[in-house]
Amino acid sequence: LNIFDHSAIYVLIAGTYTPFTLLVLKGWVGWTIFGVSWGLALTGIVLKLFFTGKYDTISTIAYVLMGWLIIFAIKPLVNEMPFSGLMWLLAGGVFYTVGAILYSIKKLKYNHAIFHIFVLLGSFSHFMAVFFYILP
Structure with a gap:
């Protein structure tokens, strides 16, 4: 169950990004952040499958950094x-x-x-x- 719980965190983060990237940012910036967020989510899920219960501190840091990925698109986000x-x-x-x-x-x-x-x-x-x- 921990695998599903921790994997769902990656899905939640990427899923939360989706409307901001595709409906607000749009264009190449939106699609880039969209792709990076979902790519990181899939990578995180795969790593959780193979390293269950290991590297919990690194996982927590990864969640937070992934969550703040939007900072790279702050200017167009503020404009839109x-x-x-x-x-x-x-x-x-x-x-x-x-x-x-x-x-x-x-x-x-x-x-x-x-x-x-x-x-x-x-x-x-x-x-x-x-x-x-x-x-x-």
């Missing part, structure tokens, strides 16, 4: 998306990142539950950005 939508996107990224940091603190009591609270906040923020600022 309303400020409020950008703030929801940024808030989601911050929530996920803080959650990952807290999750990595193994001495923190209930770190996994706290992490999931931040995941819910991040997911909600990204939902708001997509639903209200991207979808027609």
Whole structure:
């Protein structure tokens, strides 16, 4: 089950990128970020299959770095998306990142539950950005 759980994180990240890359960025920038995000997701899933339970710290770092990949397209994103939508996107990224940091603190009591609270906040923020600022 851990393989599916951790693989789903890669799918969630790439899936969240999809509307931003194909509906907001468009063109070669959008397609490049789209391809890179899904390529990284597939690579991460394959690595999870063969190295289950190993390199957890590296996996957490990979999730966070993959999540911030959009920074390479920040200028066209700012030009194409309303400020409020950008703030929801940024808030989601911050929530996920803080959650990952807290999750990595193994001495923190209930770190996994706290992490999931931040995941819910991040997911909600990204939902708001997509639903209200991207979808027609």
